[in-house]
Each structure stands twice: as structure tokens, then as C-alpha cells.
Amino acid sequence: xxxxxxxxxxxxxxxxxxxxxxxxxxxxxxxxxxxxxxxxxxxxxxxxxxxxxxxxxxxxxxxxxxxxxxxxxxxxxxxxxxxxxxxxxxxxxxxxxxxxxxxxxxxxxxxxxxxxxxxxxxxxxxxxxxxxxxxxxxxxxxxxxxxxxxxxxxxxxxxxxxxxxxxxxxxxxxxxxxxxxxxxxxxxxxxxxxxxxxxx
Numbered sequence: 001x002x003x004x005x006x007x008x009x010x011x012x013x014x015x016x017x018x019x020x021x022x023x024x025x026x027x028x029x030x031x032x033x034x035x036x037x038x039x040x041x042x043x044x045x046x047x048x049x050x051x052x053x054x055x056x057x058x059x060x061x062x063x064x065x066x067x068x069x070x071x072x073x074x075x076x077x078x079x080x081x082x083x084x085x086x087x088x089x090x091x092x093x094x095x096x097x098x099x100x101x102x103x104x105x106x107x108x109x110x111x112x113x114x115x116x117x118x119x120x121x122x123x124x125x126x127x128x129x130x131x132x133x134x135x136x137x138x139x140x141x142x143x144x145x146x147x148x149x150x151x152x153x154x155x156x157x158x159x160x161x162x163x164x165x166x167x168x169x170x171x172x173x174x175x176x177x178x179x180x181x182x183x184x185x186x187x188x189x190x191x192x193x194x195x196x197x198x199x200x
Contacts, residue, residue, distance in 0.1 A: 022173040059126040073116040080109035110152045154178040
């Protein structure tokens with residue numbers, strides 16, 4: 001007689017295979033985030049070097065950046081990390097309704113941030129080609145904005161897949177990965193906000 005039957009335990013090779021596959025995917029995803037981290041670190045280093053070695057750092061006629069509205073956008077974006085955490089907790093409790101509500105709120109907060117950034121860009125008196133500062137400002141905020149947009153699209157995909165019956169019964173890799181990506185985007189913005197808006 002099978003020992004697993006005698007012991008009263010059953011093995012689920014398919015579940016074990018799913019967990020191993022999710023671990024492999026998560027490892028690859030973490031490697032991807034590390035590569036993105038090094039790209040941003042390169043940008044941060046270049047920004048610091050240029051700022052500390054150029055006396056005429058700001059474009060002509062520009063005394064500094066307005067901080068109030070970007071600070072509000074920052075609070076909204078950082079708060080969205082807590083919202084997505086609540087969404088994960090809801091999914092862990094199999095509460096799909098709350099999961100969807102929190103995801104929708106997080107998507108709205110991310111969209112608010114992007115719209116706020118677009119409004120800020122439209123009121124700036126300098127462009128991408130306006131000196132080193134102009135180039136660095138638009139490169140850093142634009143590259144980060146692209147990541148925010150990517151995160152929003154991924155969350156929309158995750159939200160849509162929640163309407164597929166039983167989709168998240170066997171694993172939550174997609175939810176966990178997109179959540180980690182969003183936290184990464186938020187941490188990067190904190191650094192950017194300090195470098196660009198606080199350190200003027």
C-alpha cells in the first residue's frame with residue numbers, strides 16, 4: 001500500500017510544480033528589477049555629478065521648481081503603495097470584491113500622479129533641450145513616468161484577470177510581481193523628489 005495513503009497525507013505534484021514555477025518567475029523578476037535599479041542609479045549619479053560641478057545649473061530665468069503640487073502628487077503616489085498592500089491582503093482572504101476596489105483605487109491614484117506630472121510639464125518655462133538641467137529633469141521624470149504608466153497598465157491587467165473564474169486559485173504571482181514593481185516605482189520617486197525638488 002502507498003505510504004502516503006498509510007500516513008494519511010496526499011502529494012500534489014501539480015501544486016508543487018506551480019510553486020516551483022512561481023519561484024523561478026519571481027527570481028527572474030527580481031533580477032529584472034535589479035537591472036532597472038542600476039539604470040536609475042546611473043541617472044542619479046549623473047544628476048548629482050552635473051549639479052555639483054556646474055555653476056550655471058538652472059536654465060536662464062529659472063530660479064527653481066515649484067514644490068507644492070509635486071509634493072501632493074508624491075503623497076498620493078506613496079499612499080498608493082499602502083492601497084495595493086491592502087489589495088493583496090484582500091486577495092489572500094479571497095475577498096475579490098475588496099481586491100478589485102483597492103486595485104481600482106490604486107489605478108486612480110497612479111493616474112492622478114501622471115496627470116499631475118503632465119500638468120506640471122505644461123507649465124514649465126524650459127524644455128528638454130534647455131541646458132543640462134532641462135535634459136536631466138525631463139529624462140529622469142519622464143523615464144520614471146513611463147514606469148508609472150507601465151505599472152498602471154499591469155494593474156489594469158491584474159484587475160481584468162480577477163474576473164476570470166478561479167484565475168487566482170492556484171497562485172498570485174502576477175499580483176505579487178506587479179505589487180513589488182509598484183513599490184519599486186514609489187521608492188524611485190522618493191529619491192527623485194528629494195534630488196530634484198528638495199535639493200535645489
